Amino acid sequence: MSADTRSLNPAVVLPRWMPFEWLVALRFLREGRVQTAFIIGGVAIGVGVIVFMSALLSGLQANFVKRVLTGQAHIQLLPPKEVARALRGADPQTIEGSIVQSPLQRLKSIDQWQSVAAQIKALPEVNVVSPAVNGSALVVRGDASRAISVVGIEPELYFRIVPMPEKIVRGSARLTVNDILIGTELASDLGVSVGDKLRVTAASGSANTLTITGIFDLGNKGANARTTLMALRSAQSLLGLPGGVSALDVTVHDVYAAELVARHITALTGVQADSWIKTNEQFFTAVSAQTTANTAIRVFVGLSVAFGIASVLVVSVVQKSREIGILRAMGITRGQILRIFLLQGGLLGLGGAVVGSLLGSLGMVVWQQVQRNPDGTVMFAVSLEPLMFATALLLATVTGLLASFAPAMRAARLDPVVAIRG
Numbered sequence: 001m002s003a004d005t006r007s008l009n010p011a012v013v014l015p016r017w018m019p020f021e022w023l024v025a026l027r028f029l030r031e032g033r034v035q036t037a038f039i040i041g042g043v044a045i046g047v048g049v050i051v052f053m054s055a056l057l058s059g060l061q062a063n064f065v066k067r068v069l070t071g072q073a074h075i076q077l078l079p080p081k082e083v084a085r086a087l088r089g090a091d092p093q094t095i096e097g098s099i100v101q102s103p104l105q106r107l108k109s110i111d112q113w114q115s116v117a118a119q120i121k122a123l124p125e126v127n128v129v130s131p132a133v134n135g136s137a138l139v140v141r142g143d144a145s146r147a148i149s150v151v152g153i154e155p156e157l158y159f160r161i162v163p164m165p166e167k168i169v170r171g172s173a174r175l176t177v178n179d180i181l182i183g184t185e186l187a188s189d190l191g192v193s194v195g196d197k198l199r200v201t202a203a204s205g206s207a208n209t210l211t212i213t214g215i216f217d218l219g220n221k222g223a224n225a226r227t228t229l230m231a232l233r234s235a236q237s238l239l240g241l242p243g244g245v246s247a248l249d250v251t252v253h254d255v256y257a258a259e260l261v262a263r264h265i266t267a268l269t270g271v272q273a274d275s276w277i278k279t280n281e282q283f284f285t286a287v288s289a290q291t292t293a294n295t296a297i298r299v300f301v302g303l304s305v306a307f308g309i310a311s312v313l314v315v316s317v318v319q320k321s322r323e324i325g326i327l328r329a330m331g332i333t334r335g336q337i338l339r340i341f342l343l344q345g346g347l348l349g350l351g352g353a354v355v356g357s358l359l360g361s362l363g364m365v366v367w368q369q370v371q372r373n374p375d376g377t378v379m380f381a382v383s384l385e386p387l388m389f390a391t392a393l394l395l396a397t398v399t400g401l402l403a404s405f406a407p408a409m410r411a412a413r414l415d416p417v418v419a420i421r422g
Contacts, residue, residue, distance in 0.1 A: 061287055
């Protein structure tokens, strides 16, 4: 028995626990150490880029969505707008020649809002339904006055949508019928603080004097200068909407399904429902563009990995032609030869994915330490989820198997006599 034949004889060197295909595949990879190291390095770099970009984009999108939704509901129900219609029964020529002007939009309540709120709350996709009254008013403090946006809420519901207690910088988030919460900019403009009183006057002339119990910071200078919160009953009385609400704020379990839920709510209740996706269309378009770009990066990196594995295995088939011929002469089937090279591709993909996942995680840790806010805090939270690593390992292994299919077929089709003579 020759040395080459002895080295490939399973009875001589094959451990009982290792299948023959695994033994030969590992031996071929070990004999081409340089090629194996280079392709594993290439796969590792590709997988590391995918892991790093996926974690970065996921954290960036989550941070953007959190900032957008931190001060608003996922869905808001509003009463229908008033429209002008031509007189019924009038002369058609008179109608054509008339000018129909859009009417002024007055504050009005959602019809039978309690029933609508109960219908929405019964939906499995919905988390919280909070009634609100929104309107404009004038706040006066001595000689100073400012136009403000009044938001009347039920604190126990609204604070589950917008966590105002977390945004209070002075005072507390307590809201009774005689209390009001204002932003930091408005407090600075009026020179007031917690415990001071403000006189709030609506356009209708009705007024109320309220006590400042808390000052909040929404992270937006304009919102801090305009937005005020008061109890729902206080706003209803001030804005002349007794027993009514001008909006229903809704949150859902899946924020990205808000538009579908909003359409379902409109079809169910007949009330206009606007989702955060619709009201922030440009932002959502930017998020979608980022996702598309990340997907394109993954595809091109995956293609480069596949071509790299395929090229190495093609060279390996040429280099191992004599060994393949000897194996075939020893009675090894074409199916076993096929599995040997498929195993090599899968092992190259898996090995590179393991190393690449470690590189991607390390890169993300280093990035978080280097890229920080001016105050030293983390720019935004990034979570390295186990599912992401599992997906990377699976995709890299499958890519290696697919890339090795053509070289494996070529190896399986080699004629043993021609291969040995070659």
